[in-house]
Amino acid sequence: MANRKGGNGTRRAGSALLLALAFAAGARAEVKDSAANGFTVENSVVVAASAADAWDALVDDVDAWWPRDHTWWGKASTLVIQPRSGGCFCETAGDREARHLVVTFADPGRVLRMTGGLGPLQGMGLDGALEFRFAPAEGGGTRITLWYRVGGYTPDDLSKFAPVVDRVQALQLGGLAAHLARRDGPIEEES
Structure with a gap:
């Protein structure tokens, strides 16, 4: 993984962010x-x-496409996904470590299922099932679906969190799609 500073790296990072936002x-x-x-x-x-x-790209390049502002330690972090039952979606930064999710199902090229609470959901004691699903797309390419179901006890009304988590998930999937577009070609728009 190359760390680009200034110049072209800054322009590339800005372009990637714009592509992910688009x-x-x-x-x-x-x-x-x-x-x-x-x-x-x-x-x-x-x-x-x-x-x-x-x-x-999902499992091998997660450190390249996952939005850094949705990690615990930003640019100091390294992210990995171990795509096997019991594997870890983990983040490290020196001596600091976080287990974001645990892999519970891996069917390469079809489904990766992980369980746990991402970000503040983890600290709230909530749990969830997150799936990346891959299917042939009409007209070619692949449809990637990121699905996340969260639940558990909290004194807070979780329905208020749903739109925020939905936007964050869109950014995360957008990071993967932008990474693939840089590698393999343009993203196709929904019709």
Whole structure:
């Protein structure tokens, strides 16, 4: 992983952010359901990459595409996904470590399921099931769907969190789609 500073690296990072934001505006995003005790969100995009290539980018390049402002330690962090049952979606920064999610199901090129609470949901004692689903897209490419169902006890009304989590998930999926577009070609817009 190369660390680019200033010059072209700054322009590339800015371009990648714009591409991810453009994706977030054009992708299909939806709060599927929400209640005081939980919610389900789903985001989807079509990419030019094959399912195998999209899977590889998801698990092998997570440190390159995951938005740094949605990590515990920003640029100091390294992210990894171990795509096997019991594997870790983990973040490290020197002696600091965080386990974001645990892999519970891995079917390469089809489904990666992980459980746990991302970000502040973890500290709230909430749990969830997160899936990246890969399917052939009409007209070619791959549809990647990011689905996340969260629930558990909290004195807070979780339905209020659903739109925020939905936007964050769109940014995360947008990061993956932008990474694939840089590698493999343009992102196809939803119609």
